[in-house]
Amino acid sequence: MPLGALRPSPLVEQATQHLRDQITEGHWAVGTKLPGETTLAKTLGVGRSTVREALRALAGAGLVQARQGAGVFVIAAEPEEDWPTRLRRAAVTDVYEVRMLIEVEAAQVAAQRRTDDDLTVLHTAMDRRRQAANASDAEFVDADVALHAAVVAAAHNPVLTGLFAEFVPVLRKGLIDLVELLNLRAGDPNHGDAGHAALVDAIARGDAEAAGRSLREELTRTLAQLHAM
Structure with a gap:
């Protein structure tokens, strides 16, 4: 599923879902470094703060991990179950x-x-x-x-x-x-x-x-x- 600009309505949830879909559908494999916040924000049509919150949500689900000085990487293809x-x-x-x-x-x-x-x-x-x-x-x-x-x-x-x-x-x-x-x-x-x-x-x-x-x-x-x- 290609990325695209989002409609203006809960943007963090939409951004999180779009990024999650990219990961769970295999577009970004485990070990892949995600594009930077600026690139993601431009692609999704949202602000960097929205992207930052979305990445935080994905990290909470066990899908990505931020590495100091290196970026954000995919660490799992499926979210952790609560x-x-x-x-x-x-x-x-x-x-x-x-x-x-x-x-x-x-x-x-x-x-x-x-x-x-x-x-x-x-x-x-x-x-x-x-x-x-x-x-x-x-x-x-x-x-x-x-x-x-x-x-x-x-x-x-x-x-x-x-x-x-x-x-x-x-x-x-x-x-x-x-x-x-x-x-x-x-x-x-x-x-x-x-x-x-x-x-x-x-x-x-x-x-x-x-x-x-x-x-x-x-x-x-x-x-x-x-x-x-």
Whole structure:
């Protein structure tokens, strides 16, 4: 696709897209030095500041790299995927393994840091999970995820909370598929109640070891079922 003058409307985005297309379509191969800012600005019909912002965006996507005194070079033919995109494309079993590493640790920390307010939230989430036993599979999974989110929140670590939130969309879909495909709630609409009750009780007692053990056992069983799907 040849370069051409741009229409006056968000110019940085347009310039970024045109330059990105040149790279991803192979017009500028990996290792190629890009034309200078002045040349690009003239070709695209924009100012140098617009070209500079576009190059910065391409560098952020992992496509180009500025080398001091040498210029800007193409370092990849495809942009790097952001974290949410990687999670959406990942196998649910891979996501679940990472979830186990994060959430078991969070449960242990939660047992040490939980407040009275956290315990109120946990017991409320546990009650709602039990109430959802009479609801649809999707509603039951949502209540289950909400309980686990409450456990992570009780660790009072914003990084852990943020990581878990990133996993939730992929986990939710995988768990709904698991419950529906294996018909897990056919004989027990409140599937996993005992394990979750033990988890909440361990956190309430401040028993970090028991909290981590209860959650690890619960998640290990679920992961085995996901692998078997």
